Amino acid sequence: CVLKASQKRRPLSRLLEQLLRNLEKRDPNQFFAWPVNDNFAPGYSNIIRRPMDFSTMKQKIDDNEYKSLNCFINDFKLMCNNAMKYNKPGTVYHKAARRLLHSGLKQLTPAKLRPLGNILT
Numbered sequence: 001c002v003l004k005a006s007q008k009r010r011p012l013s014r015l016l017e018q019l020l021r022n023l024e025k026r027d028p029n030q031f032f033a034w035p036v037n038d039n040f041a042p043g044y045s046n047i048i049r050r051p052m053d054f055s056t057m058k059q060k061i062d063d064n065e066y067k068s069l070n071c072f073i074n075d076f077k078l079m080c081n082n083a084m085k086y087n088k089p090g091t092v093y094h095k096a097a098r099r100l101l102h103s104g105l106k107q108l109t110p111a112k113l114r115p116l117g118n119i120l121t
């Protein structure tokens with residue numbers, strides 16, 4: 001029988017896509033959905049050396065650039081830490097990044113991931 005496109009994906013890619021969808025749900029305002037635009041964030045590209053956002057992470061999954069779950073988690077942390085570096089504490093973006101980081105990492109603990117199978121070994 002012919003496998004559906006999604007079934008042809010590598011197991012790691014399918015897991016990362018599932019985790020990404022779960023993380024994106026925690027960004028209802030879509031502040032992290034696309035690259036931050038210098039026109040709305042003056043000086044952003046001078047302050048943030050390694051920008052990251054959910055659409056870039058999705059592209060990296062599709063291009064099989066993530067060799068491990070840790071590389072994926074590191075990009076998620078980079079994205080949140082960038083926002084807490086550029087935006088002052090108390091701003092809507094700094095608060096959103098703190099909340100996203102903490103709630104997102106709770107979903108990425110070994111206990112939460114173990115039920116997803118031993119593909120991480």
Ligand SMILES: COc1ccc(C(=O)NC2CCC2)cc1-c1cc(C(C)=O)n2cccnc12
Nearest residue numbers: 030031032033034035036037040041083087093
């Ligand atoms: C993809 O990035 C965005 C997309 C949409 C919005 C947005 O709808 N902002 C409205 C809430 C008050 C204006 C903000 C952002 C945004 C994210 C960020 C981050 C993540 O630092 N940011 C920083 C300064 C100014 N705008 C932003």
